[in-house]
Amino acid sequence: MTALIRPSSLQGLTAADRVLFQRFGTGKAAGVPFRRIHDAVLAQARARPDAPAVMHLGASLTYAELDRRSASLAASLIGLGVRPGQHVGLFLTRSIPMVVGILAVLRAGAAYVPQDVRIAPARQLRQIVRSAGIEVVLTTREHSAALPADLGRVVAIDDEHAHGDPPAAAGGGTAMVIFTSGTTGRPNGVQVTHANLANVLLTAPGSLGIRPGDRVAQLLNIAFDMAAWEILGTxxxxxCLLIRGRDIEETARAADVVIATPGVLSTVDPQACPRVRTVAVAGERCPAALADAWSRRARFHNACGPTEVTIVNTVQRYDPRRGPLTIGRPVPNTTVYVLDDELRPCPIGQAGEMWAGGACVTAGYAGDDVLTAERYRPDPFLGGPHRMFRTRDLVRWTADGQLEHHGRTDDQVKVRGFRVELDAVTATLERAPGCDRAATLLYEGGLVGFVTPSTAEPELIRRSAEAALPYYSVPAMIVPVEGLPLTERGKVDRRALLSRLDSREPAGTVA
Structure with missing residues (x-):
């Protein structure tokens, strides 16, 4: 549970702000029922063995079948020499074997390293194998022939494996290694522990009120940390996990709970999904109109947090009748600090950079102690062995203790000598008449705003922006497009948008 913030670390604040720094920045203390995340899954298998656990394209597994198949595969992994603390590649795509593989690796005491083989090139897979020290890779028969030949021992999940339970494995350390491009331009493997996952997935609000029998959509790329929220959280x-095929909305329509990025959620019509009662978004800024549309039909959670602080570290249950859209408060047993460039606490209400502490802080980057030391620092507010992580999110506390998101430090650009936050420009464009969604990019020294739908009127949107923004923040071009392209992880693909300008391909009316 989260320790108290040390008063000696708050010398620069007024007495009133010291109280609020502690009150706002400390998540509630909560008990976590399981030390290892897969123990929670196995407890469900014992309690309701005949209940459906996972469905995909007409096939399904009960909890008893998932238990049996993952136990057999775990025994085979241990027989191949996989030991607690090791990393096992999970190189395949959305499927029932994907779920079996995750549970088997965890039961063997190892950590799984997921990659979608339809998307990840051979060069990237080789680099991940090297940097994570992977000796065994799990895949399916369908994909095994397409994998590079030099990845180590490759095991097909859908082959026959030894029967019976695996030997008791220790484990309890790292549960998964998620590779993210980070700010260095190369993949960085974030080591997420069982304690990290159990804290966010087994306590509210991260548990999302999921109950036995609820159907949860699995929409996201398996290499994305939010996929663990879908899979293990369910x-x-x-x-029951509903793994999607090609049609995202078809799966969402059958679900009670949807977890997605705003980009993915924007492709789903809320009126077509009357069964959905709970929605959670994270991964990028959520447009207010999207939150409003879904919150009229379901409990809507807006969350924030990079992989390094375990999927999300702040969550708001959004209700437009109670206040504006924010990223909420820290999840249980964690802390949030709003700090200036010198790592001093900002006065309450002043914008600064979000650092996260407590149970959400992951174990650093696999094989990169230098980058770990740069981004993870000793936590002066909790003291002792605690560390805090620099999220690069710009935030400020509201008067009632909600975190407003003001973009990211790596999304701040200079235009005509002025600092501009791209997210702030995007939010303004989305409030313009006729604009559903937007994205703002820096291009050749000026700003370009991409807006949807393609029928949006650039001049009308420009006038609206001019009325709300300083002159240097108004995009020089407004480009209507039919839809914003998404990356494989469901976020707006800024490179794809820039390539339209570079190639001068028609992308709608340019004002």
Whole structure:
């Protein structure tokens, strides 16, 4: 549980702000029922063995079948020499074997390293194998022939494996290694522990109220940390995971709970999904109009947090009748600090950079102690062995203790000598008449705003922006497009948008 913030670390604040720094920045203390995330899944298998655990393209597994198949595969992994603390590649795509593989690796005491083989090039897979020290790779028969030949021992999940339970494995350390491009331009493997996952997935609000029998959509790329929220968050509470095929909305329509990026959620019509009762978004800024549309039909959670602080570290249950859209408060047993460039606490209400502490802070980057030391620092507010992580999110506390998101430090650009936050410009464009969604980019020294739908009127949007923004923040071009392209992880693909300008391909009316 989160320790108290040390008063000696708050010398620069007024007495009133010291109280609020502690009150606002400390998540509630909560008990976590399981030390290892897969123990929660296995408890569900014992309690309701005949309940459906996972469905995909007409096939399904009950909890008892998932338990049996993952136990057999875990025994085979241990027989191949996989030991607690090791990393096992999970190189495949959305499927029932994907879920079996995750649970088997965890039961063997190892950590899984997921990659979608339809998307990840051979060069990237080789680099991940090297940097994570992977000796065994799990895949399926369908994909095994397409993998590079030099990845180590490759095991097909859908082959026959030894029967019976695996030997008791220790484990309890790292549960998964998620590779993110980070700010260095090369993949960085974030080591997420069982304690990290159990804290966010087994306590509210991260548990999302998932109950036995609830159907949860699995929409996201398996290499994305939010996929663990979908998969392990569902199975740990006895829900049924609905793995999508090609049609995202078809899966969402059959679900009770949807977890997605705003980009993915924007492709789903809320009126077509009357069954959905809970929605959670994270991964990028959520447009207010999207939150409003879904919150009229379901409990809507807006969350924030990079992989390094375990999927999300702040969550708001959004209700437009109670106040504006924010990123909420820290999840249980964690802390949030709003700090200036010198790592001093900002006065309450002043914008600064979000650093996260407590149970959300992951174990650093696999094989990169230098980058770990740069981004993870000793936590002066909790003291002792605690570390805090620099999220690069710009935030400020509201008067009632909600975190407003003001973009990211790596999304700040200079235009005509002025500092501009791209997210602030985007939010303004989305408030313009006729604009559903937007993205703002720096291009050849000026700003370009991409807006949807393609029928949006650039001049009308420009006038609206001019009325709300300083002159240097108004995009020089407004480009209507039919839809914003998404990356494989469901976020707006800024490179794809820039390539339209570089190639001078028609992308709608340019004002």
């Amino acid at each position: 199975l740990a509470h006895g829900g």
